[in-house]
Amino acid sequence: MDKNKDIETNDILGDVTNNEYKYGFTTDIETDIIPRGLNEDVVRFISAKKGEPEWLLEFRLKAFRHWLTLTPPKWAHLDIPEIDFQAISYYAAPRKKEGPKSMDEVDPQLIDTFNKLGIPLEEQKVLSGMAVDAVMDSVSVKTTHREKLAELGVIFCSISEAVKDYPDLVKRYLGSVVSYRDNFYAALNSAVFSDGSFVYIPKGVRCPMELSTYFRINASGTGQFERTLIVADDDAYVSYLEGCTAPMRDENQLHAAIVEIVVEERAEVKYSTVQNWYAGDKEGRGGVYNFVTKRGLCRGDYSKLSWTQVETGSAITWKYPSCILAGEGAVGEFYSVAVTNNYQQADTGTKMIHTGRNTRSTIVSKGISAGHSQNSYRGLVKVAPKADGCRNYTQCDSLLLSSTCGAHTFPYIDVLNDTAIVEHEATTSKISEDQIFYCNQRGIPTEEAVGLIVNGYAKEVMNKLPMEFAVEAQKLLQITLEGSVG
């Protein structure tokens, strides 16, 4: 840590443990990596490697050809260095021995990795009641609880398995919410996606446990392009968790994922993310570039989709989980805490597109910036001409923890219907000295006081997270901000 620079502002907190990225280990595991670069042959290779049917190859090729016509978007409030898309390897799989049937057959090193991550892959942890699909370097490694879920008719597997086992379902829904023409990164993902999770909750089923995916980039020089597809049929309910980590590396890694969610009549999907990709070191070297397209279609009447995200990692985050509220009375929610420190940049927010009557949406976004980071909220609330009686409430607050960071808000509000009520509020401020003084007075040291205040500030969002995640998210928040408060 550069003491000279920080000594004045951080005289109390300067001594606090350095903001070490505790997930920054690599796993020495045999990996299949194809040579760097992207062309039609690579797309064909990925498809062939996964033994995909013809229609999926066609889908990939169409996406790839469309991608060639696009240029990376530049509108975000981000300073994105030129990315050489030919310098990335588009497929890296942990080398598997033939078909692991039980836990004993899974590569022990891999289990070790997931243990370090705290993934309940093993028997003892199965008791904690979570079904986990772990994706390492783009390939789904192991899905737990599969059998138990199958009894209820719930499908929870990797998307490549789903392509083989449930081709009709996948074909029907893949690309129906996020088309390959959607944007640059969506086209790229559609061309080269290697794996991801597929969830199908049949009619009337309330998924008894939380489904969870853990993503990890391991191999160097690779990108991760996973794809998640969640379908909740009429009256179904599911809560889905997503966690992300990556090893520490000097070079930048690319992560471009797509999440598609379809919510049918009266169904409810709750999607929670704790994103903690490696954010780069204190000087801003390395870190993951996180360009994600997440969108849910609330197709059925009275359906509900809730996004909750805690964004603490990534060098660059470009992510706008959205809801298309098409069914009558559909509800969209977005709760977000985005923390940036050092040289991190985040441009994140949501889109709420009201096309159905009497649809409602709530947006609560809390941004916390420290160090030299830039943190932007960018969101769209759109009410279509025929969507009568819509309601939106947006609140975005920013907290600034240093004089060198930036906090920005770019809300877009397009109202094309006169019965809509749309409200937007935003505030920006730093932690008040009064609050710190009050805590100090009662014997709480400054660093703890800051933690306390930040946690209180983010509580509204943290409360929306499932129990297991809330604890982790709270810790992450503290780790990310350690040594940054002054």
Added chain:
Amino acid sequence: MNSLKQYIELYLENRATVDENSAAPLNKLRAEALEVLERAQLPDSSCEDFEHTSINDMFAPDYGVNISRVNIPVDVASSFKCGVPNMSTLLGITVNDSFRSTSTLQGKLTDGALFMSLRAAAREKAELVERYYGSVAPLSNASVALNTLLAQDGALIYVPRGVQLSKPLQLVNIFSSPAPLAAFRRLLIVLEDDAAAQLLVCDHTQDSATDYLSSQVVEVVAGRNSSLEIIDIEESSSRTSRYSQMFVRQHDGSNVRINGTTLYGGITRNDYHIDVSGAHCSTTLNGMAICSASQHTDNHTRINHLSQHCHSTQMFKYVLDDDSKGVFSGSILVAPGASFTEAYQSNRNILASTDARMHTKPQLEIYNDDVKCSHGATTGQLDAEALFYMRTRGITEHEARTMLMQAFMTDVIDSVHIDGLSDRLRHLVELRFKGGPDALCGDCAASCRGESVVKQ
């Protein structure tokens, strides 16, 4: 399609005439402007800041430009009916882009203050105009460059050090032409240290059957501890397009209050670009728009806080009827080092009909931690309960709606600090609400033809 081309061609063909009918300090910048324009394009809807209002399309039709300064006759009395009772002003009139002094103005300004034609000033006080002309509006902006290329006249307001004008100035812009006409106007306002001035600007058209295009660049320099209030009211016709860009530079301790009101118009786009470069400044930027038929009003604000201890507030309110469209995009930037900034922004809109649309984009860009900033935006409709309450008291629906809308605009109207003007504005707004879409400014005869006309 690049609509700049026709204007560049026009200039190249008539270079000598343009220069001849203007003055040296204005001509001096034309070469540089031309250079910029040859590489540039007017912004269209593919540009983030012009998503809903394409300047390129606005300038595309074939308008005439009065470069040889033919003296187009204008019946001032019939267009200008918006004298303000209980308010005595020093009046200047701009017909299209040429400034005409009036009897109320001549000889009234003392202490070296100037309110005159920019062209005349550029000839008589070349040094002064040269010093400030083009010093605030950046030529790198294509629309500013186009205005600079073709602007031949406009108005100059100059208030020397320590002079505080006792009477408000009033500038009336009137469009008058037998054929479609584009006017490129400049307004240069310079307040030296400790000076104070108030200015009322209103836009009118002689008739509502001709297409007009108004390109206006306003440059404001507010010296140390100066105080300036500008009220800009647009009451033109539905066939008028207006692109007004105001650039303000505030020095230490200055206080600038701006109010931009759009009552009648076709396509209106107003840019307010305020650089608060001095410390301890205060900035108030308010505005309202009442739109009906297919009116289109786009206000774009940008306040750059570059220094410490400054305070700014923005409040914009819209009422949109029929299939009109409102756009508001406001941004506040707090630069690194601009500590103790307080900046607030609010945008409230009422959609009064099913086809009305509102696009709003309030933005904050903060690069400093010791600030208090907030913005809020709402879009909705009149409170049903309030309407019901009034109906139960025997007030007709139309009356009740008008009263509520009038009340909605009250805080913008009350922020005007010129005696008599806020009452007048309240009256104009009331007429606007009551008059329906066809009532043009000419119908607001109340002040000059007695109180008899247009009361429904």
